[in-house]
Amino acid sequence: MPFISVEIGKLTLEQKEALIKAYTEATVEIAKVPPEAVLMFINEHELENIGLGGISLAEKFGKKK
Amino acid sequence: MPFISVEIGKLTLEQKEALIKAYTEATVEIAKVPPEAVLMFINEHELENIGLGGISLAEKFGKKK
Amino acid sequence: MPFISVEIGKLTLEQKEALIKAYTEATVEIAKVPPEAVLMFINEHELENIGLGGISLAEKFGKKK
Amino acid sequence: MPFISVEIGKLTLEQKEALIKAYTEATVEIAKVPPEAVLMFINEHELENIGLGGISLAEKFGKKK
Amino acid sequence: MPFISVEIGKLTLEQKEALIKAYTEATVEIAKVPPEAVLMFINEHELENIGLGGISLAEKFGKKK
Amino acid sequence: MPFISVEIGKLTLEQKEALIKAYTEATVEIAKVPPEAVLMFINEHELENIGLGGISLAEKFGKKK
Numbered sequence: 001m002p003f004i005s006v007e008i009g010k011l012t013l014e015q016k017e018a019l020i021k022a023y024t025e026a027t028v029e030i031a032k033v034p035p036e037a038v039l040m041f042i043n044e045h046e047l048e049n050i051g052l053g054g055i056s057l058a059e060k061f062g063k064k065k
Numbered sequence: 066m067p068f069i070s071v072e073i074g075k076l077t078l079e080q081k082e083a084l085i086k087a088y089t090e091a092t093v094e095i096a097k098v099p100p101e102a103v104l105m106f107i108n109e110h111e112l113e114n115i116g117l118g119g120i121s122l123a124e125k126f127g128k129k130k
Numbered sequence: 131m132p133f134i135s136v137e138i139g140k141l142t143l144e145q146k147e148a149l150i151k152a153y154t155e156a157t158v159e160i161a162k163v164p165p166e167a168v169l170m171f172i173n174e175h176e177l178e179n180i181g182l183g184g185i186s187l188a189e190k191f192g193k194k195k
Numbered sequence: 196m197p198f199i200s201v202e203i204g205k206l207t208l209e210q211k212e213a214l215i216k217a218y219t220e221a222t223v224e225i226a227k228v229p230p231e232a233v234l235m236f237i238n239e240h241e242l243e244n245i246g247l248g249g250i251s252l253a254e255k256f257g258k259k260k
Numbered sequence: 261m262p263f264i265s266v267e268i269g270k271l272t273l274e275q276k277e278a279l280i281k282a283y284t285e286a287t288v289e290i291a292k293v294p295p296e297a298v299l300m301f302i303n304e305h306e307l308e309n310i311g312l313g314g315i316s317l318a319e320k321f322g323k324k325k
Numbered sequence: 326m327p328f329i330s331v332e333i334g335k336l337t338l339e340q341k342e343a344l345i346k347a348y349t350e351a352t353v354e355i356a357k358v359p360p361e362a363v364l365m366f367i368n369e370h371e372l373e374n375i376g377l378g379g380i381s382l383a384e385k386f387g388k389k390k
Contacts, residue, residue, distance in 0.1 A: 026343075172376070
Protein backbone atom coordinates (compact mmCIF):
# COMPACT_ATOMS: atom_id res chain seq x y z
CA MET A 1 0.00 0.00 0.00
CA PRO A 2 2.68 2.65 0.47
CA PHE A 3 2.68 4.95 -2.52
CA ILE A 4 5.78 7.00 -3.27
CA SER A 5 5.99 9.71 -5.90
CA VAL A 6 9.15 11.55 -6.84
CA GLU A 7 9.30 14.87 -8.68
CA ILE A 8 12.78 15.31 -10.15
CA GLY A 9 14.77 16.36 -13.24
CA LYS A 10 15.78 13.97 -16.05
CA LEU A 11 17.33 10.69 -14.91
CA THR A 12 19.00 7.78 -16.70
CA LEU A 13 17.33 4.36 -16.79
CA GLU A 14 19.92 3.09 -14.33
CA GLN A 15 19.23 5.94 -11.89
CA LYS A 16 15.48 5.27 -12.02
CA GLU A 17 15.98 1.56 -11.35
CA ALA A 18 18.36 2.32 -8.49
CA LEU A 19 15.88 4.78 -6.91
CA ILE A 20 13.04 2.24 -7.18
CA LYS A 21 15.21 -0.44 -5.57
CA ALA A 22 16.55 1.77 -2.77
CA TYR A 23 13.24 3.40 -1.78
CA THR A 24 11.44 0.05 -1.84
CA GLU A 25 14.05 -1.66 0.32
CA ALA A 26 13.98 1.20 2.84
CA THR A 27 10.18 1.15 2.96
CA VAL A 28 10.04 -2.61 3.43
CA GLU A 29 12.57 -2.47 6.26
CA ILE A 30 11.20 0.61 8.06
CA ALA A 31 7.43 0.38 7.50
CA LYS A 32 7.32 -3.45 7.70
CA VAL A 33 5.38 -3.96 4.47
CA PRO A 34 5.99 -6.59 1.77
CA PRO A 35 7.94 -5.39 -1.31
CA GLU A 36 5.07 -6.08 -3.70
CA ALA A 37 2.93 -3.60 -1.74
CA VAL A 38 5.26 -0.68 -2.54
CA LEU A 39 4.12 1.31 -5.60
CA MET A 40 6.27 4.19 -6.89
CA PHE A 41 6.08 6.74 -9.69
CA ILE A 42 9.02 8.84 -10.91
CA ASN A 43 7.97 12.11 -12.54
CA GLU A 44 10.76 13.68 -14.61
CA HIS A 45 10.48 17.44 -15.30
CA GLU A 46 12.12 19.93 -17.65
CA LEU A 47 14.18 22.48 -15.66
CA GLU A 48 11.94 25.29 -16.94
CA ASN A 49 9.01 23.66 -15.14
CA ILE A 50 10.73 23.65 -11.74
CA GLY A 51 10.86 26.81 -9.63
CA LEU A 52 13.13 27.43 -6.61
CA GLY A 53 13.48 30.80 -4.92
CA GLY A 54 11.23 32.48 -7.49
CA ILE A 55 13.07 31.55 -10.67
CA SER A 56 13.10 28.44 -12.83
CA LEU A 57 15.96 25.95 -12.54
CA ALA A 58 16.57 26.47 -16.29
CA GLU A 59 17.35 30.11 -15.50
CA LYS A 60 19.24 29.26 -12.31
CA PHE A 61 21.56 26.80 -14.13
CA GLY A 62 21.82 28.89 -17.33
CA LYS A 63 20.00 26.27 -19.41
CA LYS A 64 17.11 28.29 -20.85
CA LYS A 65 16.07 27.16 -24.33
CA MET B 66 -14.62 20.77 -6.11
CA PRO B 67 -13.61 17.10 -6.02
CA PHE B 68 -10.26 16.69 -7.69
CA ILE B 69 -9.23 13.29 -8.99
CA SER B 70 -5.81 12.40 -10.30
CA VAL B 71 -4.89 9.09 -11.86
CA GLU B 72 -1.35 7.77 -12.30
CA ILE B 73 -1.37 5.03 -14.94
CA GLY B 74 0.39 3.61 -18.02
CA LYS B 75 -0.37 4.64 -21.60
CA LEU B 76 -4.08 4.71 -22.51
CA THR B 77 -6.00 5.22 -25.75
CA LEU B 78 -8.14 8.34 -26.24
CA GLU B 79 -11.27 6.20 -25.84
CA GLN B 80 -10.02 4.76 -22.53
CA LYS B 81 -9.28 8.23 -21.18
CA GLU B 82 -12.71 9.52 -22.13
CA ALA B 83 -14.35 6.44 -20.59
CA LEU B 84 -12.42 6.89 -17.32
CA ILE B 85 -13.36 10.59 -17.13
CA LYS B 86 -17.04 9.73 -17.72
CA ALA B 87 -17.15 6.81 -15.27
CA TYR B 88 -15.29 8.51 -12.39
CA THR B 89 -17.33 11.69 -12.77
CA GLU B 90 -20.64 9.83 -12.76
CA ALA B 91 -19.64 7.84 -9.68
CA THR B 92 -18.50 11.00 -7.88
CA VAL B 93 -21.70 12.87 -8.72
CA GLU B 94 -23.86 9.99 -7.50
CA ILE B 95 -21.89 9.16 -4.33
CA ALA B 96 -20.57 12.55 -3.18
CA LYS B 97 -23.70 14.50 -4.28
CA VAL B 98 -21.81 17.17 -6.24
CA PRO B 99 -22.71 18.64 -9.65
CA PRO B 100 -20.79 17.17 -12.64
CA GLU B 101 -19.19 20.48 -13.56
CA ALA B 102 -17.54 20.55 -10.12
CA VAL B 103 -15.55 17.37 -10.81
CA LEU B 104 -12.03 18.08 -12.11
CA MET B 105 -9.78 15.18 -13.15
CA PHE B 106 -6.25 14.75 -14.49
CA ILE B 107 -4.91 11.56 -16.09
CA ASN B 108 -1.12 11.20 -15.82
CA GLU B 109 0.28 8.61 -18.24
CA HIS B 110 3.71 7.16 -17.40
CA GLU B 111 6.38 5.14 -19.20
CA LEU B 112 6.71 1.66 -17.62
CA GLU B 113 10.33 2.45 -16.68
CA ASN B 114 9.06 5.24 -14.45
CA ILE B 115 6.75 2.98 -12.44
CA GLY B 116 8.13 0.77 -9.66
CA LEU B 117 6.35 -2.16 -7.99
CA GLY B 118 8.04 -4.57 -5.58
CA GLY B 119 11.42 -2.89 -6.09
CA ILE B 120 11.72 -3.17 -9.87
CA SER B 121 10.34 -1.11 -12.74
CA LEU B 122 7.28 -2.33 -14.66
CA ALA B 123 9.42 -2.16 -17.83
CA GLU B 124 11.67 -4.82 -16.29
CA LYS B 125 8.74 -6.76 -14.80
CA PHE B 126 6.96 -7.00 -18.19
CA GLY B 127 10.17 -7.46 -20.21
CA LYS B 128 9.75 -4.14 -22.02
CA LYS B 129 13.03 -2.38 -21.18
CA LYS B 130 14.26 -0.08 -23.99
CA MET C 131 -0.51 -0.31 -10.76
CA PRO C 132 -3.08 2.42 -11.39
CA PHE C 133 -2.98 4.89 -8.53
CA ILE C 134 -5.97 7.13 -7.91
CA SER C 135 -6.05 9.99 -5.44
CA VAL C 136 -9.13 12.04 -4.62
CA GLU C 137 -9.09 15.46 -2.95
CA ILE C 138 -12.55 16.14 -1.52
CA GLY C 139 -14.50 17.47 1.50
CA LYS C 140 -15.61 15.30 4.45
CA LEU C 141 -17.31 12.02 3.51
CA THR C 142 -19.12 9.31 5.47
CA LEU C 143 -17.60 5.82 5.75
CA GLU C 144 -20.27 4.52 3.37
CA GLN C 145 -19.44 7.19 0.77
CA LYS C 146 -15.72 6.36 0.93
CA GLU C 147 -16.39 2.65 0.49
CA ALA C 148 -18.75 3.35 -2.41
CA LEU C 149 -16.17 5.58 -4.15
CA ILE C 150 -13.43 2.95 -3.72
CA LYS C 151 -15.72 0.28 -5.18
CA ALA C 152 -16.97 2.38 -8.10
CA TYR C 153 -13.59 3.79 -9.18
CA THR C 154 -11.94 0.38 -8.93
CA GLU C 155 -14.64 -1.33 -10.99
CA ALA C 156 -14.43 1.38 -13.68
CA THR C 157 -10.63 1.15 -13.79
CA VAL C 158 -10.68 -2.65 -14.05
CA GLU C 159 -13.21 -2.56 -16.88
CA ILE C 160 -11.69 0.35 -18.85
CA ALA C 161 -7.94 -0.03 -18.29
CA LYS C 162 -8.01 -3.88 -18.25
CA VAL C 163 -6.10 -4.29 -15.00
CA PRO C 164 -6.84 -6.72 -12.14
CA PRO C 165 -8.72 -5.23 -9.14
CA GLU C 166 -5.87 -5.91 -6.71
CA ALA C 167 -3.62 -3.67 -8.83
CA VAL C 168 -5.80 -0.60 -8.20
CA LEU C 169 -4.56 1.51 -5.26
CA MET C 170 -6.59 4.54 -4.13
CA PHE C 171 -6.26 7.26 -1.47
CA ILE C 172 -9.10 9.55 -0.40
CA ASN C 173 -7.89 12.88 1.06
CA GLU C 174 -10.61 14.68 3.01
CA HIS C 175 -10.15 18.45 3.51
CA GLU C 176 -11.66 21.15 5.71
CA LEU C 177 -13.62 23.67 3.57
CA GLU C 178 -11.25 26.44 4.69
CA ASN C 179 -8.40 24.59 3.00
CA ILE C 180 -10.11 24.45 -0.39
CA GLY C 181 -10.11 27.48 -2.70
CA LEU C 182 -12.34 28.04 -5.74
CA GLY C 183 -12.57 31.32 -7.63
CA GLY C 184 -10.23 33.05 -5.17
CA ILE C 185 -12.10 32.38 -1.93
CA SER C 186 -12.27 29.40 0.40
CA LEU C 187 -15.25 27.04 0.25
CA ALA C 188 -15.83 27.80 3.96
CA GLU C 189 -16.45 31.42 2.98
CA LYS C 190 -18.37 30.49 -0.19
CA PHE C 191 -20.78 28.25 1.77
CA GLY C 192 -20.96 30.53 4.85
CA LYS C 193 -19.26 27.94 7.09
CA LYS C 194 -16.29 29.92 8.38
CA LYS C 195 -15.35 28.94 11.97
CA MET D 196 9.76 24.07 2.66
CA PRO D 197 6.49 25.04 1.03
CA PHE D 198 5.93 22.88 -2.01
CA ILE D 199 3.56 24.05 -4.71
CA SER D 200 2.43 21.96 -7.64
CA VAL D 201 0.29 23.23 -10.50
CA GLU D 202 -1.66 21.05 -12.92
CA ILE D 203 -2.49 23.09 -16.01
CA GLY D 204 -2.62 23.09 -19.84
CA LYS D 205 0.30 24.09 -22.07
CA LEU D 206 2.02 27.36 -21.12
CA THR D 207 4.70 29.52 -22.74
CA LEU D 208 8.13 29.87 -21.10
CA GLU D 209 7.23 33.43 -20.10
CA GLN D 210 3.98 32.28 -18.43
CA LYS D 211 5.82 29.60 -16.46
CA GLU D 212 8.44 32.07 -15.26
CA ALA D 213 5.74 34.57 -14.30
CA LEU D 214 3.79 31.94 -12.32
CA ILE D 215 6.93 30.84 -10.48
CA LYS D 216 7.72 34.47 -9.59
CA ALA D 217 4.19 35.40 -8.53
CA TYR D 218 3.47 32.29 -6.43
CA THR D 219 6.85 32.51 -4.72
CA GLU D 220 6.44 36.18 -3.86
CA ALA D 221 2.94 35.56 -2.47
CA THR D 222 4.17 32.61 -0.40
CA VAL D 223 7.13 34.55 0.99
CA GLU D 224 4.91 37.48 1.99
CA ILE D 225 1.98 35.46 3.40
CA ALA D 226 3.65 32.39 4.93
CA LYS D 227 6.78 34.30 6.10
CA VAL D 228 9.30 31.90 4.56
CA PRO D 229 12.50 32.75 2.68
CA PRO D 230 12.26 32.62 -1.16
CA GLU D 231 14.85 29.88 -1.48
CA ALA D 232 12.60 27.62 0.63
CA VAL D 233 9.78 27.72 -1.94
CA LEU D 234 9.88 24.77 -4.36
CA MET D 235 7.38 24.60 -7.24
CA PHE D 236 6.58 22.20 -10.09
CA ILE D 237 4.44 23.07 -13.10
CA ASN D 238 2.79 20.03 -14.72
CA GLU D 239 1.52 20.75 -18.23
CA HIS D 240 -1.18 18.41 -19.60
CA GLU D 241 -2.72 17.66 -22.98
CA LEU D 242 -6.41 18.73 -23.03
CA GLU D 243 -7.45 15.09 -23.63
CA ASN D 244 -5.96 14.21 -20.25
CA ILE D 245 -8.04 16.76 -18.34
CA GLY D 246 -11.67 16.02 -17.45
CA LEU D 247 -14.27 18.54 -16.29
CA GLY D 248 -17.97 17.75 -15.91
CA GLY D 249 -17.48 14.23 -17.28
CA ILE D 250 -15.86 15.05 -20.62
CA SER D 251 -12.30 15.88 -21.63
CA LEU D 252 -11.30 19.51 -22.23
CA ALA D 253 -10.23 18.43 -25.76
CA GLU D 254 -13.85 17.52 -26.41
CA LYS D 255 -15.21 20.54 -24.54
CA PHE D 256 -13.09 22.97 -26.63
CA GLY D 257 -13.46 21.04 -29.90
CA LYS D 258 -9.75 20.17 -30.03
CA LYS D 259 -9.86 16.37 -30.23
CA LYS D 260 -7.00 14.90 -32.31
CA MET E 261 -9.14 23.97 -14.81
CA PRO E 262 -5.84 24.91 -13.24
CA PHE E 263 -5.37 22.90 -10.07
CA ILE E 264 -2.94 24.12 -7.43
CA SER E 265 -1.90 22.15 -4.39
CA VAL E 266 0.30 23.49 -1.60
CA GLU E 267 2.16 21.36 0.94
CA ILE E 268 3.08 23.53 3.91
CA GLY E 269 3.20 23.75 7.73
CA LYS E 270 0.34 25.01 9.93
CA LEU E 271 -1.23 28.30 8.77
CA THR E 272 -3.83 30.66 10.26
CA LEU E 273 -7.24 31.07 8.59
CA GLU E 274 -6.17 34.52 7.38
CA GLN E 275 -2.98 33.15 5.80
CA LYS E 276 -4.93 30.44 3.99
CA GLU E 277 -7.44 32.94 2.63
CA ALA E 278 -4.63 35.27 1.54
CA LEU E 279 -2.80 32.44 -0.27
CA ILE E 280 -6.00 31.38 -2.07
CA LYS E 281 -6.64 34.96 -3.15
CA ALA E 282 -3.06 35.68 -4.27
CA TYR E 283 -2.49 32.43 -6.19
CA THR E 284 -5.85 32.70 -7.91
CA GLU E 285 -5.29 36.29 -8.99
CA ALA E 286 -1.82 35.45 -10.33
CA THR E 287 -3.17 32.43 -12.22
CA VAL E 288 -6.04 34.42 -13.74
CA GLU E 289 -3.70 37.18 -14.89
CA ILE E 290 -0.86 34.96 -16.18
CA ALA E 291 -2.68 31.88 -17.54
CA LYS E 292 -5.73 33.85 -18.82
CA VAL E 293 -8.35 31.66 -17.16
CA PRO E 294 -11.50 32.78 -15.33
CA PRO E 295 -11.26 32.86 -11.50
CA GLU E 296 -13.97 30.24 -11.03
CA ALA E 297 -11.82 27.78 -13.00
CA VAL E 298 -9.00 27.90 -10.42
CA LEU E 299 -9.23 25.09 -7.84
CA MET E 300 -6.73 24.99 -4.94
CA PHE E 301 -6.04 22.72 -1.96
CA ILE E 302 -3.85 23.66 1.00
CA ASN E 303 -2.35 20.64 2.79
CA GLU E 304 -1.05 21.51 6.27
CA HIS E 305 1.56 19.14 7.75
CA GLU E 306 3.06 18.52 11.18
CA LEU E 307 6.80 19.42 11.18
CA GLU E 308 7.66 15.79 12.00
CA ASN E 309 6.13 14.77 8.66
CA ILE E 310 8.32 17.10 6.61
CA GLY E 311 11.91 16.15 5.76
CA LEU E 312 14.63 18.48 4.47
CA GLY E 313 18.27 17.49 4.13
CA GLY E 314 17.63 14.08 5.70
CA ILE E 315 16.04 15.18 8.98
CA SER E 316 12.53 16.22 9.94
CA LEU E 317 11.71 19.92 10.35
CA ALA E 318 10.59 19.09 13.93
CA GLU E 319 14.18 18.04 14.66
CA LYS E 320 15.67 20.89 12.60
CA PHE E 321 13.67 23.54 14.54
CA GLY E 322 13.97 21.79 17.93
CA LYS E 323 10.21 21.11 18.12
CA LYS E 324 10.14 17.32 18.53
CA LYS E 325 7.21 16.14 20.69
CA MET F 326 15.02 20.12 -5.83
CA PRO F 327 13.88 16.50 -5.72
CA PHE F 328 10.51 16.34 -4.03
CA ILE F 329 9.34 13.04 -2.54
CA SER F 330 5.88 12.41 -1.18
CA VAL F 331 4.80 9.23 0.57
CA GLU F 332 1.20 8.12 1.08
CA ILE F 333 1.12 5.53 3.86
CA GLY F 334 -0.73 4.38 7.01
CA LYS F 335 0.09 5.57 10.54
CA LEU F 336 3.80 5.54 11.46
CA THR F 337 5.75 6.14 14.66
CA LEU F 338 8.03 9.19 14.98
CA GLU F 339 11.06 6.88 14.68
CA GLN F 340 9.74 5.31 11.49
CA LYS F 341 9.16 8.73 9.92
CA GLU F 342 12.66 9.90 10.82
CA ALA F 343 14.14 6.68 9.46
CA LEU F 344 12.24 7.02 6.16
CA ILE F 345 13.34 10.65 5.75
CA LYS F 346 16.96 9.65 6.39
CA ALA F 347 16.95 6.60 4.11
CA TYR F 348 15.16 8.21 1.15
CA THR F 349 17.35 11.31 1.35
CA GLU F 350 20.58 9.30 1.45
CA ALA F 351 19.48 7.18 -1.52
CA THR F 352 18.49 10.29 -3.50
CA VAL F 353 21.79 12.04 -2.76
CA GLU F 354 23.81 9.00 -3.80
CA ILE F 355 21.79 8.08 -6.92
CA ALA F 356 20.61 11.45 -8.29
CA LYS F 357 23.81 13.31 -7.27
CA VAL F 358 22.07 16.18 -5.49
CA PRO F 359 23.04 17.80 -2.15
CA PRO F 360 21.06 16.60 0.92
CA GLU F 361 19.62 20.05 1.62
CA ALA F 362 17.96 19.99 -1.83
CA VAL F 363 15.85 16.93 -0.95
CA LEU F 364 12.37 17.88 0.31
CA MET F 365 9.98 15.15 1.52
CA PHE F 366 6.44 14.97 2.87
CA ILE F 367 4.95 11.94 4.65
CA ASN F 368 1.15 11.75 4.40
CA GLU F 369 -0.36 9.37 6.97
CA HIS F 370 -3.86 8.03 6.19
CA GLU F 371 -6.61 6.24 8.11
CA LEU F 372 -7.11 2.69 6.74
CA GLU F 373 -10.69 3.58 5.76
CA ASN F 374 -9.30 6.18 3.35
CA ILE F 375 -7.10 3.71 1.48
CA GLY F 376 -8.59 1.39 -1.16
CA LEU F 377 -6.96 -1.71 -2.65
CA GLY F 378 -8.76 -4.17 -4.92
CA GLY F 379 -12.06 -2.32 -4.51
CA ILE F 380 -12.36 -2.34 -0.73
CA SER F 381 -10.88 -0.19 2.02
CA LEU F 382 -7.88 -1.44 4.01
CA ALA F 383 -10.01 -0.99 7.17
CA GLU F 384 -12.37 -3.63 5.79
CA LYS F 385 -9.54 -5.78 4.40
CA PHE F 386 -7.77 -5.90 7.82
CA GLY F 387 -11.00 -6.12 9.86
CA LYS F 388 -10.42 -2.70 11.48
CA LYS F 389 -13.61 -0.87 10.54
CA LYS F 390 -14.70 1.64 13.22
